[in-house]
Amino acid sequence: MKSTARAFKANVDRALVDTNLQQSLAMLKVGFSERRRQAVERLPEFEALRDRARDIKNHTLAHLDYYLETFETKVKGLGGHVHWAPTAEDARDIVLRLCREAGAKTVAKSKSMITEEIALNDHLEAHGIEPVETDLGEYIIQLRNEAPSHIIAPAVHLTKDQVADTFLEHHARHGFTRRLTERNDLVAEARQILRQRFQDADVGITGANFLVAETGSSMLVTNEGNADLSNTLPRMHIVIASIEKVIPTLEDAGTLLRVLARSATGQEWSSYTTFNTGPKREGDLDGPESYHVVLLDNGRSSVLGTEMQDILRCIRCGACMNHCPVYGAIGGHAYGWVYPGPLGAVLTPQLIGVEEAGNLPNASTFCGRCESVCPVRIPLPKLMRHWREREFERHLTPSTVRQGLSLWAFFARRPTLYRLATRVANAALSLFGRAEGHYRALPLAGGWTTHRDLPAPPPGGTFMAQWKARGGASR
Amino acid sequence: MALFVTCLVDMFRPGVGFAAVKLLEDAGCRVVVPDAQTCCGQPAYNSGDRFDAREVARGVIAAFEGFDYVVVPSGSCGGMIKHHYAGLFEDEPAMKARAEALASRTFELTSFLVDVLGVTKLDARCDARVAYHDSCSGLRELGVKTQPRTLLDSVTGVSIAELPGAEICCGFGGTFCVKYPDISNAMLDDKMAEIDASGADTLLAGDMGCLLNMAGKLSREGRTVKVRHVAEVLAGMGDEPAIGALPATEAAR
Amino acid sequence: MSAREQMLGAIRRSLRRGELPAVSRAVVDARLREHPVNIVPRRTEGSDADRVAQFEHWAAFHHASVARVDVAGVPGAVADYLKTNNLPARVAMAPDPDLDRYDWPSAPMLEIRRGKPVDADPVAVTGAFAGIAETGTLVFASGPDHPTSLNLLPETHVVVLREADVVGPIEDVFVRLRARYGEGRMPRTVNTVTGPSRTGDIEQQLELGAHGPRRMHILLVRD
Numbered sequence: 001m002k003s004t005a006r007a008f009k010a011n012v013d014r015a016l017v018d019t020n021l022q023q024s025l026a027m028l029k030v031g032f033s034e035r036r037r038q039a040v041e042r043l044p045e046f047e048a049l050r051d052r053a054r055d056i057k058n059h060t061l062a063h064l065d066y067y068l069e070t071f072e073t074k075v076k077g078l079g080g081h082v083h084w085a086p087t088a089e090d091a092r093d094i095v096l097r098l099c100r101e102a103g104a105k106t107v108a109k110s111k112s113m114i115t116e117e118i119a120l121n122d123h124l125e126a127h128g129i130e131p132v133e134t135d136l137g138e139y140i141i142q143l144r145n146e147a148p149s150h151i152i153a154p155a156v157h158l159t160k161d162q163v164a165d166t167f168l169e170h171h172a173r174h175g176f177t178r179r180l181t182e183r184n185d186l187v188a189e190a191r192q193i194l195r196q197r198f199q200d201a202d203v204g205i206t207g208a209n210f211l212v213a214e215t216g217s218s219m220l221v222t223n224e225g226n227a228d229l230s231n232t233l234p235r236m237h238i239v240i241a242s243i244e245k246v247i248p249t250l251e252d253a254g255t256l257l258r259v260l261a262r263s264a265t266g267q268e269w270s271s272y273t274t275f276n277t278g279p280k281r282e283g284d285l286d287g288p289e290s291y292h293v294v295l296l297d298n299g300r301s302s303v304l305g306t307e308m309q310d311i312l313r314c315i316r317c318g319a320c321m322n323h324c325p326v327y328g329a330i331g332g333h334a335y336g337w338v339y340p341g342p343l344g345a346v347l348t349p350q351l352i353g354v355e356e357a358g359n360l361p362n363a364s365t366f367c368g369r370c371e372s373v374c375p376v377r378i379p380l381p382k383l384m385r386h387w388r389e390r391e392f393e394r395h396l397t398p399s400t401v402r403q404g405l406s407l408w409a410f411f412a413r414r415p416t417l418y419r420l421a422t423r424v425a426n427a428a429l430s431l432f433g434r435a436e437g438h439y440r441a442l443p444l445a446g447g448w449t450t451h452r453d454l455p456a457p458p459p460g461g462t463f464m465a466q467w468k469a470r471g472g473a474s475r
Numbered sequence: 476m477a478l479f480v481t482c483l484v485d486m487f488r489p490g491v492g493f494a495a496v497k498l499l500e501d502a503g504c505r506v507v508v509p510d511a512q513t514c515c516g517q518p519a520y521n522s523g524d525r526f527d528a529r530e531v532a533r534g535v536i537a538a539f540e541g542f543d544y545v546v547v548p549s550g551s552c553g554g555m556i557k558h559h560y561a562g563l564f565e566d567e568p569a570m571k572a573r574a575e576a577l578a579s580r581t582f583e584l585t586s587f588l589v590d591v592l593g594v595t596k597l598d599a600r601c602d603a604r605v606a607y608h609d610s611c612s613g614l615r616e617l618g619v620k621t622q623p624r625t626l627l628d629s630v631t632g633v634s635i636a637e638l639p640g641a642e643i644c645c646g647f648g649g650t651f652c653v654k655y656p657d658i659s660n661a662m663l664d665d666k667m668a669e670i671d672a673s674g675a676d677t678l679l680a681g682d683m684g685c686l687l688n689m690a691g692k693l694s695r696e697g698r699t700v701k702v703r704h705v706a707e708v709l710a711g712m713g714d715e716p717a718i719g720a721l722p723a724t725e726a727a728r
Numbered sequence: 729m730s731a732r733e734q735m736l737g738a739i740r741r742s743l744r745r746g747e748l749p750a751v752s753r754a755v756v757d758a759r760l761r762e763h764p765v766n767i768v769p770r771r772t773e774g775s776d777a778d779r780v781a782q783f784e785h786w787a788a789f790h791h792a793s794v795a796r797v798d799v800a801g802v803p804g805a806v807a808d809y810l811k812t813n814n815l816p817a818r819v820a821m822a823p824d825p826d827l828d829r830y831d832w833p834s835a836p837m838l839e840i841r842r843g844k845p846v847d848a849d850p851v852a853v854t855g856a857f858a859g860i861a862e863t864g865t866l867v868f869a870s871g872p873d874h875p876t877s878l879n880l881l882p883e884t885h886v887v888v889l890r891e892a893d894v895v896g897p898i899e900d901v902f903v904r905l906r907a908r909y910g911e912g913r914m915p916r917t918v919n920t921v922t923g924p925s926r927t928g929d930i931e932q933q934l935e936l937g938a939h940g941p942r943r944m945h946i947l948l949v950r951d
Contacts, residue, residue, distance in 0.1 A: 225880055254899055255767060286877045372615050389524075397524075409530065451656055467508050
C-alpha cells in the first residue's frame with residue numbers, strides 16, 4: 001500500500017470535513033469502548049490476564065528464534081510447508097509462486113493486515129490472479145477500491161447508505177439490481193455472492209492471530225466465519241504471518257484469546273476461533289490438500305532488543321484506536337498507511353521510515369488512554385515519545401520548534417532570568433487582555449487562537465511575584 | 476512541605492497557587508515555595524528533547540530537595556516528576572536516586588489532601604453545578620479520580636454533573652494543541668457538546684493546561700460556562716472571576 | 729545464506745546472542761512439554777450442574793438457543809426445532825458414530841443424509857468435541873466423522889452436545905485434545921464456535937449469518 005503519511009495534515013483536513021466519516025466516528029467513539037468496558041466488568045481476572053498476556057509475549061520474544069524453529073518443525077512434521085520471507089517482496093513472490101503452482105485463478109482472502117502491509121492484492125492482480133476479500137468490511141472496501149480504516153473494522157468509516165450504493169453499483173453484474181436499505185439485506189446479498197466466490201476459489205489466503213509452537217497450529221479469530229471457509233473449501237491454504245505471532249503453547253493461546261476478544265469487540269469470545277494444523281488428513285472429507293505458512297520479517301527482527309521492542313507484543317485488537325481521541329477525530333485513513341491509531345503511530349515509522357511518517361507519533365496528546373486499555377500493556381505513549389526523540393536527534397523536528405525549545409530551555413534552566421521573563425510576559429498579557437479577559441488573536445499564537453481564545457492572566461502579577469511580595473516562605 | 480506552583484499557574488492563574496496554599500495550610504501544613512522553580516520540563520521531554528528536559532529536571536530536583544512532601548496543583552507536572560524524571564538519568568545513578576527520592580515525595584494536590592492527609596471535608600461554599608474533567612495525566616498516571624470529587628462533595632452548594640466522557644482528553648496535550656490545532660479543536664468540540672448536555676454552569680479540572688484550552692474554546696463560542704481550577708472552589712475562592720473572564724476591576728466599570 | 733538463516737540470524741543479532749544456549753533451551757522445552765496453565769477465570773469453578781447451567785447461560789448470551797433433552801428425546805427435539813422455525817427437515821448429518829446412539833428413525837419426518845454438506849443443504853446436525861462453559865462455546869474437531877464444512881455451510885446448525893462433554897474453561901479442552909490426539913498433536917482443524925456467525929461491519933450493528941450459520945441450536949443431552 002502506498003503511503004500518504006507524509007501528507008498527514010492534508011489527510012486530517014479532509015477527514016475533519018467528511019460528514020459521512022464523522023457520522024461513523026461518532027458511533028465508533030462510544031460503541032467500542034462501552035462494549036469493552038462491559039466485557040471487562042464481567043471478568044474480575046481481566047487485569048491479571050493482561051499481565052500474563054504481556055509476560056507470555058515478552059517470554060516469546062526473548063526466545064523468538066527457537067519458537068519459530070519449533071513451530072516450523074511441527075508444521076513440517078504434519079506435511080505442511082514453512083516459507084521464510086525477510087522482506088515484503090519476498091513474501092509476495094512466495095505467495096505468487098504458490099498460487100501459480102496451484103493453478104489459481106481466484107483466491108479467497110480472509111481479512112489480514114499483513115497482506116495489506118505487503119500489498120499482496122495488487123501483486124496478485126498484476127499477475128492475473130483475482131484476490132477476493134471475504135470479510136464483509138474488507139469486501140466492501142475492496143469494491144470501493146479503498147484501504148481499511150481500522151484493523152478490525154475495515155469499513156467502519158462508511159455509513160449503511162454508502163454500502164448500499166456500493167453494492168448497487170457492483171452487484172448488478174451478479175444479477176442483483178435493487179438498492180437495498182436494510183442492513184440484514186445487505187449482509188445477505190454479500191453472503192450469497194461471496195459463497196459462490198468461496199466455492200470457486202483455488203487458494204485460500206489468511207493471516208494468523210497466533211502461531212502455536214507446541215502444535216504447529218495457526219490460529220484465526222473472526223466473527224463471520226469467513227476465515228474458516230477460506231481454509232476449508234479451497235485446495236490450498238496459505239497462512240501469512242509476521243514472526244512475532246508465534247506463541248509457545250495452547251494454554252498461552254487461551255490467555256491471549258481471553259484478552260483479545262474483550263479488548264477488540266467487547267466479546268467474551270469471538271464467534272469463530274480456529275486452530276488449523278497442517279493440510280487435510282487421511283480420511284478427512286474436506287480441508288485443503290496443501291498447507292503453507294509464510295513467515296514474514298519485514299523489519300521486525302530489527303525492532304527486537306531496542307527501546308521499541310514492546311510494540312512486538314501487539315496482538316492487533318484495535319483497542320488503542322477505539323479509545324484514541326485523535327483516531328476518533330480523524331479516522332484511520334488520515335494516518336496514511338496500513339496501521340492507524342496509536343499502534344500505527346509507533347509501527348508505521350518503523351516499517352516505512354520516520355521521514356515519511358514523522359507526523360504520526362507527534363499527533364498524540366499522550367493522554368494515555370491507549371496504554372490503559374492495551375491487552376498486552378504496550379506503553380504506547382512512551383514509544384511515540386521515543387520516535388520524537390529520534391526525530392529530534394536526527395534534526396527532523398521543524399527548526400522553529402527546535403529554536404523555540406532552546407529559547408524556552410535557556411530560561412527554564414535559569415530561575416532568576418525566568419522570573420524576570422515571566423514577570424514581563426505576565427504583565428503584558430494581563431495588561432492588554434484586561435478589557436476582555438482573553439485574547440481572540442495574538443502574534444505567534446495562531447496555533448492556539450485559530451479555534452480558541454487565550455485567557456488573559458488576571459492583574460496582580462505572577463504567583464511567584466505575589467508570593468514574594470507577601471513575604472511567603474521560599475525555603 | 477513545598478509547593479511546585481507550575482509554570483502555567485504562575486503565569487496565567489496565580490490564584491490557583493494561593494488556593495493550594497490555603498488548602499494546605501488549613502490542613503496544618505507549613506508551605507514553602509522554593510524560589511528556584513521554573514517548569515517541570517515537559518515541553519522539551521514531550522518534544523523529544525531529552526537533553527533540555529534533563530537539564531530542567533536537574534534544576535527542579537535540586538530546588539525541591541529537603542522537603543517532606545512536594546505538592547503540585549497539576550496531574551500533568553506531578554506525573555512528569557513522579558513517573559518520568561528517573562528515566563532521564565539512566566546514565567547518572569546518583570541523579571537517578573535523587574529523582575526517585577523526589578518522585579516518592581511528590582503528590583498531586585487533591586490526592587495529597589485526601590490520600591496523604593486524610594482530608595475529606597472542607598469548609599467552603601460555592602453555589603454551582605459543576606462538571607469535573609479528569610485530566611489525563613492525573614487520572615492515568617497518578618490515579619486522581621475520586622479525590623477531587625470527594626472534596627467537592629463536601630463544598631456547600633456544589634452539585635456534580637458527571638460528563639460521560641470525563642476521562643477523554645480535551646485536546647490540549649501541551650504542544651499538540653498548537654501543532655495540530657484542527658485535531659485539537661475536533662476533540663474540544665466533543666467536550667463542548669458534553670458540557671452543554673450536562674447542564675453544568677461551571678467546569679472544573681485539576682490542570683491549568685486543560686483548563687486554558689477548554690476555557691478558550693468556551694469563550695470563543697460565547698458560552699457562559701465558568702471555568703476554574705478545582706483548587707479555587709475547594710479553597711472557597713469560587714467567586715473570583717473565572718478563567719478568561721473579565722477581571723473584577725474591569726467588570727465593575 | 730538461505731532466507732531462513734538470514735531471518736534467524738537477524739533475530740539472534742538483535743537479541744545479542746547466538747543460538748539459544750542449551751540451558752535456556754531446556755527451560756523452553758520444559759515449558760512446551762509441561763504447557764503450564766496460566767490464569768483460569770474463577771467463573772468456571774463449581775459443580776457439574778453449575779457448569780452446564782453456565783454453558784447454557786453464555787450460549788444464549790451469544791444468540792444460540794439451547795434445549796435440554798434426554799437421549800431418547802434428541803431426534804424429536806431436532807424435528808421439533810426445525811418445524812417450529814419453519815425450516816426444511818432435510819438434514820446433513822455428520823458421519824459421527826457418536827450420533828448413532830440416538831434413535832433417528834423415531835423422528836421419521838427427518839430426511840437425513842450422512843456426510844459432508846453441499847452448499848444447498850439447509851440444516852447441519854453434528855455432535856461436538858466439547859462445550860466450554862466459560863463462554864458458551866462449542867468445540868468441533870475435524871476428522872472423517874466430522875467434516876469442518878458442516879459447521880459452516882448450512883444456514884442452520886443443530887448441535888448435539890452431551891452434558892458430560894461440557895468443560896469449564898478452554899484449558900480443559902486442551903487436556904481432552906491431548907488425551908485424544910496425543911501430546912503436541914491436533915486434528916486438522918479445531919473450530920471453537922460461539923453462537924451463530926455474525927458481523928458488525930456495517931455501522932457497527934450486529935447482524936447474524938454473515939458467512940456461517942444464521943441459527944445455532946444446541947441440544948444438551950443428559951446421559
